[in-house]
Amino acid sequence: MIIAPLVFATIVSGLISMGKSSSLGSITVKAMSWFIGASFISLLLGMGLANYFQPGVGMNLVIPKEAVDVGVSASSLSLQTFITHIFPRSFAEAMANNEILQILVFSIFFGSALAYVQHQSGATVIGRIIDELCRVMFRITDYVMAAAPIAVFAAIASAITVQGPKLILDYSIFIGQFYVGLLILWMILISFGYIFLRKDVFRLVKAVREPTTLAFATASSESAYPKTMEALNKFGVPKRITSFVLPLGYSFNLDGSMMYMSFAVLFIAQAYNIDLSFTQQVLILLTLVITSKGIAGVSRASIVVIASTLVMFKLPEAGILLILAVDQFLDMGRTATNVIGNSIATAVIARTEVGNEEVDEVEEVVVDSIVPVSRLADNT
Template sequence: MKKFGLATQIFVALVLGIIVGAVFYGNQTAIAYIVPIGDIFIHAIKMIVMPIVIAALVVAVASVGDMKKLGKLGGKTLLYFEIVTTIALGLGLLAANLFHPGSGVDITHLAKGDISAYEQTATATQKNGFAETIVHIVPKNVFESMAQGDLLPIIFFSVLFGLGVAATGDKGKPVLHFFEGVLEAMFWVTNQVMKAAPFGVFALIAVTVAKFGVGTLLPLGKLILVVYGTVVFFAVVVLGINAKLTGTNIFTLIKILKEELILSFTTASSEAVLPNIMKKMEQFGCSKAVVSFVIPTGYTFNLTGSAIYQSLAALFVAQMYHVHMSLTAQITLLFVLMLTSKGMAGVPGASFVVVLATLGSMGLPLEGVALIAGIDRILDMVRTSVNVLGNA
């Protein structure tokens, strides 16, 4: 295996996973032996994320050390995220209007997925509103936030702590060196975990294919094609223009990040590649302070692939139930999505929960989302890759 790069190994694992999944389609007993391999890999990845985010932010902020500089960086970052996410939402609506993926879908033949857990989350989060979202950013117990994998409060704490380290001058230097050591050690751990990536990918893909088979994809094939097409268009054109404006080429970036993009695509987890992206963007020439602040924050606020999916899925459900949405209704939908997508940051299955919350507030049937649940994993794969590329 050493002759082949990680990207090749992951691709081979993906193909093998599809073949094994197809062979054992519907045979849950055989697949049960493969499930733990994928689960172990995802657990190992999640284990790495928190220490890296905390250490990277503390080191970056303590190195910048200036509240004014940091405020400027934060302001620019969030403004950029807001603009790009709004463009992504608008593009999703445009694609749904152009291609009508929901028209002509026979609802009676579609299998319903179980979305009860998502519905509860959507209801709970909707009740929270904007004020509670802001309150949620400040952790009442930083260790509780770490245990829950909640990035927003962790980012807030790490930035404050980093400023504290900088403010204490020489006394803070040993703390800074400690976190620099933690960061280096965690990157070493990441490299070890990534060696197991092909096995994790093989297991995750085999389980997905064995569970759903090809049959479930055919009725919703148009939706899959439109989502994939729009997301690729966004990556090449919108992110391509952004890259050009900053003096780089989107295809150069894709080439540098090919392993991470394949891995995030196959695992449908952007967390799986967070440490490596930070490392590669620094090697590419971005400053440590910018990388350490922008990438973890982007994981919460800059989910462009998810934004395209959310607006497309909402209109898809409307079209499926023959509900005509006027231009005014669609503009309202855009604003509702802008708010709900920010409010759901850090919620498990966030994209799905956002669509549910949005449909509820727009008076569209929630059952429609249950019909997409079966293929959500396939859509999740591509939107995760674009989330990753957008942050880079």
């Protein structure tokens, strides 16, 4: 209800704030470089832990002779589908279906065009409406979040009631190994953040504690989006950077989900006694880098990508059933990790842009202070 219009309003508002600044290209390059690097690290960590812990070894499952319906469509993921999917047929349809990536693409085009118009002719009515829309959506968010404690309790109670405590005990080793991996990933992300933010990275982690907890309890990054943006702004990240980088991260920087995908694929292969060579594992990693992008807003997105990867590499699709039962508990951890990863990425990019902002401001002052030659001639 609130995420789609909030993403649109914040991105457009952020692009308007950038105006004629040359930092937009710099921010985009830095953001995508961080996202791709973090994706590779997360996938490599998941594969490394799966090879080290070998959670599926000893299960000795038999590959089913007939195809098993796991209730997950895996045939719709391809590079061609991804490229055609990112451009919405209709903005209204993208908003109605909560297609975050399509909304992101449209918002970038719309915001860039509006920023150009405002630079040419001054402030516009649409620009003021967008700013007011941001304020309205954040107020609606406050109303929704007032009921968050009840929703969190209901979500946890529902998961335990439906799945049962015995199931958690049966999968406790697998779940425990996965959460050890998430802990290591947190340490890696915070370490990279420390390089740029120094001790402020610990203040950042504390600042996003509330949205991270909310994401963990609800297993939904979208529910934590407004609070994450608010926490980053309070931390000191400029609104124009938060409004652009954070939504971008929701489609391209899912660190926890990336680690889970590689970990789960190898777990399923081990459970069926399928030995994957080093070359095959590298190909799986490269495949996951491509197929995992732009899946925000897709229900059970990680499961869909895993199922697609299993089909591509001739692995038993029935293996999805092994992780489907406990996916809710795994989703909680990886969703919280996604929030932490995007928060650190946004703060780091903001810190590296401080110098560029100062240069832009100096250039604007110099340009504005230059007196045209024609005016000097008139004065003489």
